[in-house]
Amino acid sequence: MKNIVILISGSGSNMAAIARAAQKEAWQAKWGVRVAAVISNKADAPGLALASGLGLATEVLPHQSFDSREAFDAALMARIDHHAPALVVLAGFMRILTPGFVQHYAGRLINIHPSLLPAFTGLNTHQRAIDAGCQVAGATVHQVTAELDHGDILAQAVVPLLPGDTAQALAARVLTQEHLIFPQAVRAFFASRG
Template identity: 80%
Template sequence: MATAQKNIVILISGGGSNMAVIARTAEKEAWRSRWGVQVAAVISNKASAGGLELAKGMGIATAVVPHTAYASREAFDAELMAQIDRHSPALVVLAGFMRILTPGFVAHYAGRLINIHPSLLPAFPGLHTHQRAIDAGCTVAGVTVHQVTAELDHGETLAQAVVPVLPGDTAETLAARVLTQEHLIYPKAVRAFFERAA
């Protein structure tokens, strides 16, 4: 029997492929009837983010909070929180959201804010992870879903997947291989969050 409504709000900055996979998995696996879980909104810091149109096509509410319109990170995060909190989220999912969040934002959603990062954390936090893995001579790379803390790309690991680094790989070819695993493990990690809470 379904419990009280549990809303997911997903934050994106680009194409939204991970967002779309999570939303489609929620529909396919009937998260709403099983746990009262639905993707309630998709919010971007960029009006041009392709994922907004994907979300609209799936009937999901969307909003844009352009970071360039705010004089400080704190002001941007305050408005972003206001938009998110309209949906009373049980979970906030960062899916290619390319903004460093303030400690106040992270604290506000402590325990219900997760991110996906394209490396096997703790290796290669930050940007350019695929090229850094290649440059370091790594034979494997991968992806990590983790709880968000005030420290960038730290926090409890919730899921990981490993992919090989192949001879002749470029950052682009490695990124494509990692992305296929992102699409597999992120919906599973979100589902597991609600299974644990059920």
């Protein structure tokens, strides 16, 4: 079995898009791929209830319980490794990970970012795209490296900026595309490995 562990901090909509694609497309029967667990660093993350409703195992590991980023990441690695993951997916996991964590999952750690990388790494991507006068924005699925929002690009979706766009309106349109390209990128990750 090829296990996917998904990390979330919030609503879990991208996690749900991946889980629903896996169920609808019978990834387990076809390729031996399944979402083994959803782990959040926030006990009140709405995505936990969403994951439970999809029949997924959930776990909470509050980062506030640890004295350092390194201690949290070590505990998180132990939780993840319990599921023997073939792939670890950051789906709105709002933590900067330590280099040791990233190295531990090198080649099997992916993230989605709400911009057309390499443009607008970090936060507030939608407002920054509007402020810069961009004609397009979008989302990127990429391999995670020790450098924030870098790494090989696995998939991108382009969304036009519209006259009078707000960051919230643009974010909603980008999120719709995220829900399409993230499952596609996960599917392609396993397809490329046989």
